[in-house]
Amino acid sequence: MNYVDIGCRALLTVVFAAAATGKVRHGGFAAFVASLAPIRWIGASARRPAALATVAAEALTVLLLWTPGTAPAGYLLAVGTLAAFTATLVTGLRQGTTLRCRCFGHDAGPVRPHHVARNLGLGAVAVLGLATTATTTMATDPAGWAIALLTGAVAGLATTRWDDIAFVLSPPTR
Template sequence: MNYFAYGVRGLLTVVFLVAVVGKVGRSGAFSGFVDSLRPLAAVPEPAVRAAALAVVAVEGAVCLALVWPYPPATRAGLLAATALLAVFAVVIARSVSRGTAVRCRCFGRSVEPLGRAHVVRNGLLATVAGAGAAAVATGPVGGPDLGAAAVAWCAGAVVGGLVTVAEDLVSLFRPAAPSLTE
């Protein structure tokens, strides 16, 4: 496995771990996630809760597959991440094109509605996950330099952490809305 694949594994492990914790890690988080799926109309109303459970389960399974040091599991995790992120991008793009205002529950709570930036983010992450899967499939089979692999994984994890707080970081640089008392 090459170092790019280790970096992708670190990135996606953090992204999906934060997503799972954000959706189930506090009281009412999962219900909020379920409620956010309804206006997207991606599945029939009776199946919304089951779809939400499936999303959280697949996100958790991706995390496990990416940390398990077994190349077939890694490849499966990266392929599952690619598919899940591509589905997210398509569903969000459809919602944005219809003008449906839905708060992003990707990583738990957010005040931002789903928008084009979410489509781009998920599309880029899907592309990176697919490239990671290709790197695992075609990469060298020999053992890596563990130090370099750890650095690559940690660098990816830092990027993954930045991805999960990107909305917050962007909001720091937006002009403040005028106060009603001014």
């Protein structure tokens, strides 16, 4: 494990753990299931299983990223999950369907192109992490570990607040 790998794992762990827990706490799961209704390719009877699969994939990603020897599988699961999310968002945006972002449990409003950008960025982090697992450089300095973990965790936390950041950085509306 090298420092880039550690940072990528930390970032993805914060994001996927926040996503999974946000969807299942305080009645959020029922709201998440309901938010899948506008997605045309998910029928009414498949919404709950799709929601369960989503939460399971997010939780399993976190587990695989930190279980010895399974980080590549965790990165691949992250890439696949993010690709499915992104394809769904892009399809919804192109069809003019109003999808609600319940990515972290709460209703963050309608899906916008910045959600697609967020997912593409997370996918790039997962691909980078996967690529770094092939290196033989071993991270041994405790201070380096701490910096990599902290940097990844802070970036992950910022990602979970993506909608707030996009709002603050967006031009004012009249």
